[in-house]
Structure formats: C-alpha cells, structure tokens
Amino acid sequence: MHLTAPATRSTGLRDADGAAVASFVLGLLGLLVLNVVLGPIAIGLAAVALWHGTHRRGRALLGLGLGIADLLVLVAFMQVDHTVSWGF
Template structure:
C-alpha cells in the first residue's frame, strides 16, 4: 500500500521514469547580459580609480558579451568605449605627470 505523498513506482523497466538532467548553472544569454553590465560598471569605475586594471577588464568582458550574443549590445559597446577611455586617461596621466594614478593637490 502507498502512503500519501509517495509516488507509484512502475515495475516495468520500459515505463519507469528516468530522472531529468540537472539544469545548467545559468543560460548563456544571462551570462552574456551579466558580462555586458559588468563591463559597463568596471569601465565607469575605471575612469575614477584603478584604470590600469579595470580598463582592460572592461574591454575583455564587453568583447565576450558581444561575441556571446547579449541582449544588451548597447551596454556592452558602452563598456567597451569606457574601457578604451580608461586606457586613454591612463596614457594622458602617464605622459603629463609621469604617474600611474590620480593626484589631488
């Protein structure tokens, strides 16, 4: 006899159910969208601090997001532009002050 809450099990191997495969961690589209947003944020923060690290990271994430077919291509392109702007700001700082960071005062 079955107790409530238990499923009936078939003794016939042809009708026995196999467990469904585990779902993927995240769909590729969501990962690409996350990369586009991360690229934008890193590029924006990189204009103010750590442009040596955040600029290239923004460029790489934007490129990966665009290649994976993000649903937010505008945000990925903006992250790409901000990443390049980070490196341009860094080049201007190095050529003007011979420094790798912002200096106030």
C-alpha cells in the same frame, strides 16, 4: 519525480547579459580609480558579451568604449605626471 525546475532560458545568454552590465559598471568605475586594471577587464567583458550575442548590446558597447577611455585617461595622465598611476 523532478527536484529541479526545467530550464526555460539558456544560461549562456544570461551570462552574456551580465558580462555586458559588468563591463559598463567596471568601465565607468575605471574612469575614477584603478583604470590600469579595470579598463582591460571592461574591454574583455564587453568582448565576451558581444561574442556571445547579448541582448544588452548597447551596454556592452558602452563598456567597451569606457574601457578604452580608461586606458586613454591613464596614458594622458602618464604624459602629464610621468608616473604609472594617477590620483585626485
């Protein structure tokens, strides 16, 4: 007697899809707050999602682009304010 249902889908692919979505959300959020933390996390999650072959490739690429944009925004504001962080 089986107590669990048979696995029909690989959890690795589902994890890669989740990493792509998380990368996009964190990259978007990083444009507003904590870009020094959320930018690299978004880049890392996008890289993991792309490495594992996600079905949400576009979302992973957007997360990668937004993560890079987070760091570029941080550098731009550091040049203007001469500080390590920025706020509204």
